[in-house]
Amino acid sequence: MHQDDQLSARSLVRGWFRMLFGLVLGAVTGLVGLVVAAVGAGATRLTEYELRRIERFDRAVHTNPLTRSGSRRYLAVRWLVGGLGAGVICMLMFWYVIAISMVTAWLFDGTWAYIEDGDHVPTRLLALVAIPGALVIFVTTAGVPGVAALDRWLATRMLGISQHALLRQRVAELTSTRAEVIEAIDDERRRIERDLHDGVQQRLVALGMLIGRARRTKDDEQLQRLLRQAHDTAAETIDELREVATRVYPAVLDDSGLDMALEVLAERSSVRVEIDNMLESAPGTALETVIYFVVSEAVNNAAKHADPSVVEVCVRPGEDDITVTVQDNGTGGADATGTGLSGLARRVKAVDGDFEVISPLGGPTTIYARVPCE
Structure with a gap:
């Protein structure tokens, strides 16, 4: 299997188990939400938790500011989704228990009795249960992301921002981000200019002065000393220029x-x-x-x-x-x-x-x- 396919398969499996765990939590909080909706106290706080749970185990839901009345209405309906999730989880566990029991009975001969015609009970039961069991497991396995999507849809429907409001918010964010990016680019340009002016330019000026002095001197010993200084300054300038180029973009x-x-x-x-x-x-x-x-x-x-x-x-x-x-x-x-x-x-x-x-x-x-x- 190709590496990208392996990563995709692992990602799908991890995502399924993540949604399953979120479904378990949602099943527990569904009943609690029904009680809170009836009492009224803590409805907003529990709704905030539900939204964080959905974001953590599925995707984020964009909502309007929460109100107590809106939270109570949401929790009063959301317990149905929690109950549906609990049903899917119970069916999944039930058929896994049956499958494990069948395999155990088949592996350990003599665990179950024989019937009069000599047929082995586990073999017959395996034949009767395998096909519907596989179908139920498939349906319940597919039901996990289905209930998770329903949970997210309900929160979006009852608490979410309208598409027009979300679009306006996104446009405002992009406009702000564009302005900030332009400002960041200008700041980066100013910093590059300072690096070139205070570093590279000053060293080039010093290099020019050293070469000028070397051209004017008549003393061979002083000439060699000035040429060594010019060589060292040129090397330092190249190193600093490379540092500036790396800060702009590393090759x-x-x-x-x-x-x-x-x-x-x-x-x-x-x-x-x-x-x-x-x-x-x-x-x-x-x-x-x-x-x-x-x-x-x-x-x-x-x-x-x-x-x-x-x-x-x-x-x-x-x-x-x-x-x-x-x-x-x-x-x-x-x-x-x-x-x-x-x-x-x-x-x-x-x-x-x-x-x-x-x-x-x-x-x-x-x-x-x-x-x-x-």
Whole structure:
């Protein structure tokens, strides 16, 4: 089987079991919701839990602000879905128990009695139960995602935002994100200009002065000394120019991929960097670029301001997203509104991701980014 097919099959199986677990929780909370709807107390809180459960085990539901009356109406109807889920789970468990019993009776001869004509009871029962049992198991297995979809539909129908309101909200988000991306690009251009002006340009000026002095000198010993200084300055200028080019876009990312780019970043860092990249396949150029710059900026920010002994980087794939966590054991107190980190937040938000900085005084500092996969 192709690797992508294997990953897809594993993803489907994990998704099914995730929905099954959500269905079990939903069956329990369905009865509780009926009682809460009748009493009235805690309806909004339980509805918030139901929405978080649906998001955790299926997909997020976009809703209007919750009200007590709306939550009570939702819970008064939702117990039916919970009961349906409980029925599917009971049928699934019942037929699995029967299947296990049949296999046990078939394996251990003599467990069940023989009938008068000599036919073995387990063999006959296996023939009678196998086909309808397989059909019931198939139906109940398909019923798990079906009930999960019904659960999400009910929440969307009774609590969700209308399509027009959701579209307006999305347009507003995209407009805001576009403005923030433009601002981030301008900030990046200004930083590149400062790097070129304060670093590379100054070294080139110094190199020109050294060459000019070398041309005017009559002393061979001073000439050699000036040429050595010019050579050293030229080497330093090339190194700094490479650093600026890497900060603009690392060529190794295109040549060798994200894993090698992160390794090169760790090797060039002034602090020890431990990288745990769990990605089994390339997520695409756009996401690789975002992930690289999140790690790069976080590591540089830690080395410059936090004085850590080690920075730990973890890149972990999810069902439909990728999580990047960068943690250092430095002094903490990182400013999330600073130029570097705020630029990262805008870069992550441009791909509909989430970005968070947790940095109490005294450390540790944890930078968390989640980017959705295409």
